[in-house]
Amino acid sequence: METLAFYCSSVSWGGLEMNFIRYAQWMRERGFNVVLYCVKDAYIDEKNKEYQIPVRYVAHNKKYFDYSNASKVSKQFKKDKVKAVWIRDRRDMNIMGLVKSKLNKGFKIIYQQAMQIDVKKKDIFHTRRFSKIDLWISPLEFLAEQVKENTNFPAHKIHQIPLATDKVAGTKLNKEEARRQLEIPQDKFILGILGRLDPLKGQHFLIKALAELEKEHKDVELLIVGDLTHNEGEDYYQLLQDEVQNLGLNNKIHFRPFMKDTEAFYKAIDVFVMASEGETFGMVTIEAMSYGLPIIGTRSAGTPEILGQGIYGKLYEVNNIKDFSTQFNGLYKNYEAAIEMGSKAQEKALKTFTKTSVCAALEDLLSPHIKK
Incomplete structure (x- = not known):
């Protein structure tokens, strides 16, 4: 053979x-x-x-x-x-x-x-x-x-x-159960980012962006899931913690470690964010699409193509908090339309990325x- x-x-x-x-x-x-x-x-x-x-x-x-x-x-x-x-x-x-x-x-x-x-x-x-x-x-x-x-x-x-991706939306958890498992509030609007803790992945940007969103939307919080690169990145993690402390966001930002089974993460959040400065092909983006989530992603590298140039998710300029806030408000203020966009993304993912x-x-x- x-x-x-x-x-x-x-x-x-x-x-x-x-x-x-x-x-x-x-x-x-x-x-x-x-x-x-x-x-x-x-x-x-x-x-x-x-x-x-x-x-x-x-x-x-x-x-x-x-x-x-x-x-x-x-x-x-x-x-x-x-x-x-x-x-x-x-x-x-x-x-x-x-x-x-x-x-x-x-x-x-x-x-x-x-x-x-x-x-x-x-x-x-x-x-x-x-x-x-x-x-x-x-x-x-x-x-x-x-x-x-x-x-x-x-x-x-x-x-x-x-x-x-071989990860598709499962039926083990609903949103309430997922949030209980991750120990995050049931009554908040949760943004989520998943991936290695790294400056190029955008966690620091999202923390600063949340500080701006929080001025208008007191119910918005952030879930950050991921670990440091093995044997490196401790300074970046400390930077994130210091920024959360300095901005007074301790009760609004939730750090959780890497999880092999990511269903609870996707089921718990209201909007997925791909904040990487230049992700060639974001696997977590197509996973979020397969879960039918509203998505906000950077207008860089492969993300715009994956999101159909805005058909399957909102796009913002890298590290531009004003643009990010505009795209977020479009989803937040018309969440029914955001859910419809997420459904289209799910259809695309199940057709193209399985x-x-x-x-x-x-x-x-x-x-x-x-x-x-």
Whole structure:
């Protein structure tokens, strides 16, 4: 049986790595013979204890010219009868190009784009590097257009297939139960933000924005769910706490730690906020859409496209409290229309961003190149 390798040398744990291991499992569920190649004891390896995908351990390879590891990996690929390799981390492009030169011509490299290419990369080095890729998967149109505009990569090899969520609105909790579980007030209008505590994620902005909203809307409060990046970010967390204290918002802002099951978060809030300064593809945004929530998101990176340029959620300029307040007031003062917008977002999410539809599109793309 031909093997579909999922290769990632990253030892970090973020959206890139989370989606990488999820897609490895999903392709396995679709019937592909999947083998995971990762660094021993990395976060991906730890997560794989849940999935139990067959695994081969590799070194945390150099970004460029790692001929030694390329030789080792190519030998293992031959043993495993690897027909195609799936990568998400750009640092793995070079070593896979070296591996490809050692394998037969039928070997394919599949790159699922995780980062923007917003500067020119048409030099000889990048052109040669990208030329080794056979299938380039861009999750959004604006990302695909960046590739076309800023690289020499052939347009016919670019395929636009969105990321997907397997989290859909459950029926375990209603709003009252969710708020009781999270220990937040039952009678308040709750804004919610979910994600790693990081300056680029916008928690600090939302705290300042709430101070402005609170002048007119005394019933509005904020739920912040997320943890610090492992072994870093303590200064930012303290900054958030100090700001809450200085603005006198102690009773209106609720911090809760990361939760594996996020249903209570989505069920508890009235409006979801994507406040990141430049989120390439916000997984929490499509999750909020699948729950039918009214959404306010930044007018930057992939968020406007996900929200249909304002059809499925309100958009505001990054770090602009006045604009944010205007968009919030539009939802708050006509919440029935906000709920209707959330329903449209849910319809869009269930049609476009589901695991079933996205995996079917990926299988159609892969099938001509690798047999199950």
